[in-house]
Amino acid sequence: MPPRNRAAVVVLGDIGRSPRMQYHALSLARQGFLEVDIVAYGGSDPHTSLLENKSIHIHKVPQGPTVPQTFPKILRPLILIFKPIVQFIMLLWYLCIKIPAPDVFIVQNPPSVPTLVVVKWASWLRHSAFIVDWHNFGYTLLALSLGRSSQFVAVYRWIEKHFGKMAHGSLCVTRAMQHELAQNWGIKATVLYDQPPEFFRPALLDERHNLFCRISKSINQPYGLRDCIISGSTGPDGSYPNTTPFTTQIDSDISLKENRPALIVSSTSWTPDEDFSILLEAAVMYDRRVAALLHEDDSIGDETVWEEIHSGKQFVYPRLLFIITGKGPEKEKYEKKLKKLSLKRVAFRTMWLSAEDYALLLGSADLGVCLHTSSSGLDLPMKVVDMFGCGLPVCAVSYSCIKELVETGKNGLLFSSSSELADELMMLFEGFPHRCDALQSMRASLMERISSSRWATEWEENAKPLIHRVISENSS
Structure with missing residues (x-):
């Protein structure tokens, strides 16, 4: 034939x-x-x-x-x-x-x-x-x-x-x-x-800024009345053309903000084999631990934290913004849980992005989180591969064959509980954005492998x- x-x-x-x-x-x-x-x-x-x-x-x-x-x-x-x-x-x-x-x-x-x-x-x-x-x-x-x-x-x-x-x-x-x-x-x-294919790569600074401007409406819509993620003044169409929580543009010059939040991305299909509650619990633990280290108490409200951030004050532990992408059956259930959280230094956003903007988001993030556990214990999460293609270190749930992909300390970390994930967030983001040595070391290791993988x-x-x-x- x-x-x-x-x-x-x-x-x-x-x-x-x-x-x-x-x-x-x-x-x-x-x-x-x-x-x-x-x-x-x-x-x-x-x-x-x-x-x-x-x-x-x-x-x-x-x-x-x-x-x-x-x-x-x-x-x-x-x-x-x-x-x-x-x-x-x-x-x-x-x-x-x-x-x-x-x-x-x-x-x-x-x-x-x-x-x-x-x-x-x-x-x-x-x-x-x-x-x-x-x-x-x-x-x-x-x-x-x-x-x-x-x-x-x-x-x-x-x-x-x-x-x-x-x-x-x-x-x-x-x-x-x-x-x-x-x-x-x-x-x-x-x-x-x-x-990863070639379009998963670290994003350039102007690409980051333009992406954050495009998704500014989603970033600036908290689940409560207000949270720790702020932006500049809106334009006449409701957009944020010159400043985002991460970047600022003056004329043609774009720069990263020194007091920007750490951007953490997790893509999920919102299904039972990805326990999103682990991430929520870890976020609450991080929020409380940072508050304790700063000697905060419950009498310090969101307004005080908001004013501290607005003044440009930097902390040993940054604010965290979790952007959760994906579609699936359990999304609505967890969005209701997010609305009930009362966090001072952690915020969540859920969104669905185009394939091109998703790749740019990974290339702009500071850390990826993977909650995939595998129904068979024999497959690997492709989302982690895409993150690695962008030079993005990953914290992933530990299961039988995940070590075929995630090498502890080299390209990511593994966790089995929300407390372990909280420990890893505290360790990785201490001194962010300039003095987080473990995070920067893993990113450097990933960058060396990008061209050959x-x-x-x-x-x-x-x-x-x-x-x-x-x-x-x-x-x-």
Whole structure:
């Protein structure tokens, strides 16, 4: 069979929230010189580099039925059966009719049902190769809501394993997952570590200032009447054109404020496998510990703290601004908790940013926090990889294989409780912004590795040979 010079990337999810599959598509087009069809749900916009690439074609599949909140729980299992059937029909139509026949399908797992089944059928009908990119195990995610003993979970695991073994090739995200697939699933997988693409990098000072000006409306909307994050006077349109909590512009000169807050970023999907309460509790502990060191008491109100900050006074421990990005089911619950907090030197903001502004935010931050724990214990958080690409040290929840990514003291720190995270915040930000030696040392270490740790290099060495091999074997 002659080569078609075409690949299909399949994601039964929001393509804008599937960065690894976006990077696959870019590499297939740029490094594999293939026409690429992405079949996925819509929702969030992908990075502009995908939208502007003429070799990449995005096909948005209509989403299946959702379960209303008022739907009786006793009938919810019917939705678990009905929804995959609808998804099966829609996805099969797109993969077999709507898009041109590819040389290879590359499918994200999870979700496994009905994705793996449909892609296997489509690969057989269209005489295409079939590669699974294992990000996690779908049955472990389902078990978070149904429990490990559920019959649905057992059936799901059987389908995931059975059809996963039918693939012509497999990629996975960690050595631990590679070992699990080999020993207990009979699947030989190639490890393709997540690495940041080139647009994750430290932001220039003018890029920081312009970003903070663009998101100034969100930054300057506290959950209470007022908190420790302040800005300059607003313009006629409500914007903050010349000053932000972090930067000041006079004529064409932009400078960082000496008494700026430390900017901490955490991106989350607001799901049960990321316990956001750990971060809230750590923030409260930091706030109270700093107050105790400054010999403050409850009689000192927000007005006093606000006036101290406005005067430009600096402290050994800075104010902290946590910006939490992402969408997900538990966001509203935690936003209600944020409104009830009474913190003097810590503030929170939640927002959703474009892919371009998210990369700039990471490149402008002082620390990243990752709350990902993994339903299987075998995958790694891609958000941390992106942070590292920006030279941003990370505090991450400790679990079984996280040390494949986070090297304690070199590029980040690990914690298992809110008190440990609070300890790390106190240690890292003592003397901020100029005398925080541990934070600056980790950033320097990350900066040394940035040029050699990029997605394109990792993909060229590990994914490209596998893709060429399975296409060759399938066409012969």
